[in-house]
Amino acid sequence: xxxxxxxxVLLSVMIALFGIGIIVPIIPVYAVSLGASGLALGLIIASxxxxxxxxxxxVGNFSDRMGRKGFMLGGLLIYxxxxxxxxxxxxxxxxxAIRALHGVGSAMIVPVAMAYVGDMSxxxxxxxxxxxxxxAIFIGIGGGPLFGGVFxxxxxxxxxxxxxxGLSFIALLLVLFNMPxxxxxxxxxxxxxxxxxxxxxxxxxxxxxxxxxxxxTIIIMVPTMxxxxxxMDQWFNASGKQIGIxxxxxxxVNAIMQPPGGRMADRFDKVRLLVIGCLIICSVMFLIPxxxxxxxxxxxxxxxxxxxxxxxPVLGAVATQEGRTYGQGTxxxxxxxxxxxxxxxxxxxxxxxxxxxxxxxxxxxxGIIVLILTMIAAGLIRGGSLPLEGESEEVT
Numbered sequence: 001x002x003x004x005x006x007x008x009v010l011l012s013v014m015i016a017l018f019g020i021g022i023i024v025p026i027i028p029v030y031a032v033s034l035g036a037s038g039l040a041l042g043l044i045i046a047s048x049x050x051x052x053x054x055x056x057x058x059v060g061n062f063s064d065r066m067g068r069k070g071f072m073l074g075g076l077l078i079y080x081x082x083x084x085x086x087x088x089x090x091x092x093x094x095x096x097a098i099r100a101l102h103g104v105g106s107a108m109i110v111p112v113a114m115a116y117v118g119d120m121s122x123x124x125x126x127x128x129x130x131x132x133x134x135x136a137i138f139i140g141i142g143g144g145p146l147f148g149g150v151f152x153x154x155x156x157x158x159x160x161x162x163x164x165x166g167l168s169f170i171a172l173l174l175v176l177f178n179m180p181x182x183x184x185x186x187x188x189x190x191x192x193x194x195x196x197x198x199x200x201x202x203x204x205x206x207x208x209x210x211x212x213x214x215x216x217t218i219i220i221m222v223p224t225m226x227x228x229x230x231x232m233d234q235w236f237n238a239s240g241k242q243i244g245i246x247x248x249x250x251x252x253v254n255a256i257m258q259p260p261g262g263r264m265a266d267r268f269d270k271v272r273l274l275v276i277g278c279l280i281i282c283s284v285m286f287l288i289p290x291x292x293x294x295x296x297x298x299x300x301x302x303x304x305x306x307x308x309x310x311x312x313p314v315l316g317a318v319a320t321q322e323g324r325t326y327g328q329g330t331x332x333x334x335x336x337x338x339x340x341x342x343x344x345x346x347x348x349x350x351x352x353x354x355x356x357x358x359x360x361x362x363x364x365x366x367g368i369i370v371l372i373l374t375m376i377a378a379g380l381i382r383g384g385s386l387p388l389e390g391e392s393e394e395v396t
Contacts (some may be wrong), residue, residue: 021144
């Protein structure tokens with residue numbers, strides 16, 4: 001039964017994120033065509049993170065107490081609707097509102113999928129199991145931009161939005177008909193609310209370090225996913241296909257390297273791996289503004305994918321360990337909240353840097369902030385105690 005659940009979760013997440021990835025190279029160019037400035041572009045990205053960030057911890061906590069399947073279905077339904085709405089957006093305000101709704105859907109999918117995988121992770125294999133989820137995430141996000149660029153070049157931007165809607169609906173059907181419903185364990189029904197558990201997390205040094213590391217390392221997503229299409233379009237007059245290739249190669253490398261990354265996270269010092277991965281991704285951020293052509297960027301994004309393949313399994317493993325103390329749904333909801341805060345900060349930093357100093361500074365300033373915050377986080381994780389190991393929990 002666990003195998004069926006795991007396969008269903010991984011496939012549904014991969015399909016849904018493939019649909020989202022399709023619109024990644026489209027949204028920035030689409031927004032600029034509607035008159036969006038650098039700051040407005042940052043707000044379009046941030047609106048997604050704000051709604052997702054606010055809702056995720058509550059969804060995660062409720063899924064611990066009420067079951068997980070219904071939340072995934074609701075999130076995938078919203079994803080399907082968002083694709084249709086994007087095709088009809090005609091102002092920047094519309095895009096901000098639609099992306100805010102998009103964030104609500106994401107809040108109902110990502111932390112719940114992570115909680116499913118966390119529930120099934122045996123002791124000492126947290127990195128391996130989370131790396132499987134990361135593979136699904138990166139194949140989806142990585143493959144999407146490549147097809148999105150092709151769709152945009154051949155049939156226009158609306159084709160990409162409709163493709164996102166259709167793929168999300170396919171994932172919804174997969175969960176609806178292939179995911180069993182489990183009774184929630186009585187101990188989970190009686191667990192504290194998210195506010196109380198959040199207070200406990202913030203009082204614990206190791207958990208604080210984990211959340212800070214997740215927040216800081218995700219900051220680079222904004223310039224490398226949302227602003228890169230603008231850089232390639234303005235500097236190299238790149239096609240949608242070329243933009244999609246650069247974004248996709250980074251995520252495919254990340255996906256391919258997840259299994260060894262997961263094994264490393266289970267076997268070696270997690271803090272040391274976190275520091276190494278941070279140094280790699282920050283070095284890439286500093287080098288991107290020096291790129292002279294498409295091939296330079298392609299090489300840099302391959303290296304970026306390698307650095308992230310070290311970081312993601314490490315942080316996922318630590319989050320799973322901590323989830324045995326607080327409940328996997330609640331932990332993954334707060335963990336995802338840290339991601340949303342990071343994307344929000346990344347959107348503000350990148351947008352303001354672009355408006356004040358130029359597009360290249362959106363990458364440099366983001367790299368500086370990531371380096372400083374991640375080093376602080378590594379110290380907190382190193383100084384924190386190991387999590388309390390709870391009894392094995394039933395999948396809900």
